[in-house]
Amino acid sequence: QKPFDPKKRTVVVLGSGWGAVSFLKSINTDDYNVMVVSPRNYFLFTPLLPSCTVGTIELRSIMEPIRFITQHKSRNVKFYESECTDIDPESKTISITDVSDIKGSVSNTTVPYDYLVMAIGADNQTFGMAGVREFACFLKEIWDAQKIRTRLMDCVESAGFAKQAPEEVDRLLHMVVVGGGPTGVEYAAELHDFLKDDLEVWYPELADKFRITLVEALPNVLPMFSSQLIQYTESTFKQNKIEVLTKTMVKEVADKEIKVMDANKNLVSIPYGLLVWATGNCPRPLARKLMARIKEAQTSPRGILVDDYMRVAGAPDVYAIGDCTFSKYAPTAQVATQQGLYLASVFENLARxxxxxxxxxxPFEYSHQGSLAYIGSDKAIADLPFLNGNVSVGGVATYVFWRSVYISNMFSFRNRFLVVGDWMKSKVFGRDVSRE
Ligand code: FAD
Ligand code: NAD
Structure with a gap:
């Protein structure tokens, strides 16, 4: 690989997720020096993260070291495992901090850029509700899936403890999911499979006590899918004994129970053993800080405003893509990937x-390839664009399609091999119920 060339412009990329990696794969490093700053040194294939919470797939199978991606570039790409804590668009510098446990003599510094690409994703939305960060588990990062898997098995083992009080057994084995978007639905689906296929077999004495409840504030789950698929999902959940509480909003979160406003406007307590919180996205602290710095141009509290060329309003030479932006597009991997590709082509044209x-x-144009979600018991749903219309399908065949789409979307043969191996392993031997 060629070294950094002082005569070339330097592009600093913040993040190692969908948007950043798609940009990195396409940017022509003959034209630019490229530097990546991210607190995690790997890319995470988020669509299969819910499967990791129950051990259908192992965590490392959906992680790809960022250096695997950068090693294929013609010029050396610098990577700093650190968090960007501030952006100064006037001096065109960023501040970075080593946030890992082990640090050298330098853990804070500033880095200059010619162009900055923000692909920092989003934070978990909690609406500032007390107790959420303390007692609930999110489902966005590797450590979230790890925490859920450990807590779930902890609940099961504590429920099986000698002379456990019956009401405590009921509480500990009640798994509550808040948010009926795709994250909450896919997690509830994976959890159902784990209970049916494995936990009820390994813990027969607790088999009739396991319960899953999905709480959703709106009148139905998965508002982004067609009404036919919403109904199909809700009836599949009913068959699978997943209780879906719609028009129900969580108001308070404590260590052993949540309080919800139900459809009849009554405040009701729901005891839980495991609480998974999936109520969508909000801007990260860095995005909020930048937005506050250039507040005349950044008028939305929901994310960084960009124009149709992904340029950040009010910050020259700063671009933003993916979940950190607020635009007409949904915060999905599909959008972030297409924006990363688009931006690399913009940089190519600028160089020419x-x-x-x-x-x-x-300007950027989004091409929607369809929406897919897993809903449990080997069934998936898909809304696919077809001949200027839309085709909605659901069932076991769609699940086979769901698997093939995700496998083909993985970035490396290594990841594909590991995921297929995990699927086969859990089919043959069942999922592992050891608590880590
Ligand atoms: P991310 O992929 O979240 O990447 C953000 C990156 O920025 C990370 O590397 C992070 O470490 C880094 N970062 C954070 N803060 C800083 C900082 N201060 N400085 C530097 N770097 C920073 N979408 C789909 O289209 N299809 C799906 O099936 C699908 N399934 C999903 C399943 C789950 C469980 C989840 C949580 C999401 C799913 N999504 C799916 C949504 C998709 O994952 C996101 O839209 C996508 O990750 C957005 O890409 P991004 O690059 O904007 O952010
Ligand atoms: P979301 O924003 O799609 O859904 C969150 C849900 O939580 C909403 O339906 C909202 O009404 C509900 N909610 C909010 N506050 C609540 C409260 N207090 N009580 C009860 N319910 C409450 O969030 P998500 O599911 O995390 O998805 C985030 C993004 O990632 C979306 O764009 C989604 O499309 C994408 N994603 C896609 C897939 C897929 O394509 N299979 C999977 C996961 C995530």
């Missing part, structure tokens, strides 16, 4: 224009 070539930069 500097050489005197006649190039035009066109």
């Amino acid at each position: 224009m500097e050489e005197g070539q006649n190039k035009k930069i066109t």
Whole structure:
């Protein structure tokens, strides 16, 4: 690989998720020096994260070291495992901090950029509700899936403890999921499979005590899917004995129970053993800090405002893609990936224009490839664009399609191999119920 060239412009990329990696894979490093800053040194294939919470897939099977991606570039790409804590668009510098446990003599510094690409994703939305961060588990990162898996088995073993009080057994084996978006639905689905296929076999004395409840504030789950697939999901959940409480909003979170406002406007207590919180996204502290710095241009509290060319309003030479932005697009991997690809092509055109070539930069256009979700007992749902219309399908065949789409979307053969191996392993031997 060629070294950094002081005559070339430097592009600093913040993040190692969907948007950043898609950009990195496509950016032409013959034209630019590229540097990546992210607190995690790997890419995470989020669509299969719910499967990791119950051990259908192992965590490392959906992680890809960032250096695997950067090693294929023509010029050396610098990677700093650190968090960007501040962006100064005037001096065109960022502040970075080593947030890992082990530090050297330097753990804070500033880095200059010519162009900055923000792909920092989003934080978990809690609406500032006390108790959520303390008692609930999120489902966004590797450590979240790990925590859920450990807590779930802890609940099961504590429920089986000698002379456990019957009401405590009921509480400990009640798994509550808040948020009926795709994250909450897919997690409830995976949990159902784990209970049916494994826990009821390994813990027959507790088999009739396991319960799953999904709490959703809106009148139905999965508002982004067609009404036919919403009904199909709700009836599949009913068959699978997953209780779906719609028009029910969580108001308070304590260590052993949540309080919800139910559909009849009554405040009701729901005791739980495991609480998984999946109520969507909100901006990360870094995004909020930048937005406050340039508040005349950044008028939405919901995310960084960008124009159709992914340029951050009010910050020249700063671009933002993916979940950290607030735009007409949903915060999905599909959108972040297409924006990363688009931005790499913008940089390619900028380089050619500097050489005197006649190039035009066109605005970003999103092409929706469809929505997919796993709903349990080997069934998935899919809304797919077809001949200017939409096809809605659900069932076991869709599940086979769901698997093949995700396998083909993985970035490396290694990940594909590991995931297929995990699927086979859990089919043959069942999922592992050891508590880590
Ligand atoms: P991310 O992928 O979240 O990456 C953000 C990166 O920024 C991370 O590397 C992070 O460590 C880094 N970072 C954070 N703070 C800083 C900082 N201060 N400085 C530097 N770096 C920082 N979408 C789909 O389209 N299909 C699906 O099936 C699907 N399934 C999903 C399942 C789950 C469980 C979840 C949680 C999400 C799913 N999504 C899916 C949504 C998808 O994961 C997100 O839309 C996507 O990750 C957004 O990409 P991003 O690059 O914007 O952010
Ligand atoms: P979401 O925003 O899609 O859904 C959150 C849900 O929580 C909403 O339906 C909301 O009404 C509900 N909610 C909010 N506050 C509540 C409260 N106090 N009590 C009860 N319910 C409450 O969030 P998500 O599911 O985490 O998804 C985030 C993004 O990631 C979305 O864009 C989604 O499309 C994407 N994603 C996609 C997939 C997939 O395609 N299979 C999977 C996971 C996530």
